[in-house]
Amino acid sequence: MVATLLHEIPLQGGDVTDGVVRVGDTVRRPASSSTPAVHALLRHLEAAGFAGAPRVVGMDGLGREILTYVPGSTGLRLESVSEEALAGLAVLVREYHDATAGFPLTLEGWEGGSNDDKSPEIIGHCDLTPENVVFREGQPVALIDFDLARPTTRLFDIVTTLRHWAPIADPVDRPPLLRNLDVGARLRLFCDAYGVHPRDRRRLLDLARTRFHRSYGAMRTRAATGGNWAKMWAGGAGQRIRRAAAWLDVHEDELYAHLV
């Protein structure tokens, strides 16, 4: 008998979505209220010729979204914290932002509104953690998990990315691979590789502070809904944000000197 049933292989790495599985060359993920908007975005990226995101295949009989599986690895490794990798990530994020051009910046359909007070410029990914960037041979090649995507500013998405990758975090909360990095130099490197406007470089640390404040509130609200958010909150997510904000206050002048 020919085996026609494909195995479902659970994919780990994310904190949030239960039931993400690989089936052959595809990934199946539970759909959410933002799935139609995300699919429209992914199709737009495909039409724009942006290769660094999964393609939409459709929906399966269980109501799950079907995306293409992007070969490579996710999560922090020695090679993914190199300066070359960080510069590559900045270029990839820049290409992604540029590829969203022309996509409507209306707020309906997304998981939430823009987190920046300035008018939206692009559709931000808004969750570029190491688990949501696929690497091959030491270089980032794709962004995955667009569940938190929404219209926002370029700088907001950059700040979110740097929170994880510079990282803007208290050393006690950093993964060992990121503990002893020169954060100011990495902020500068990312901004140079992306081509961040001087006006935005001056605003970057202020926006990071605003973001900490808002994500603390947003996380606490989500935690009240239970599930994995509640687990993350119970695991100290709020305290990590508080410590990161305090670390930023202490190091702000030194970081600013690298940026401008």
Ligand SMILES: Nc1ncnc2c1ncn2[C@@H]1O[C@H](COP(=O)(O)OP(=O)(O)O)[C@@H](O)[C@H]1O
């Ligand atoms: N399209 C994809 N291609 C390759 N790997 C994927 C893909 N989607 C998910 N994964 C893998 O599964 C993990 C969890 O999936 P993700 O979509 O990020 O869900 P979560 O919401 O739980 O973070 C990712 O960190 C990655 O390792």
Ligand SMILES: [Mg+2]
């Ligand atoms: Mg994820």
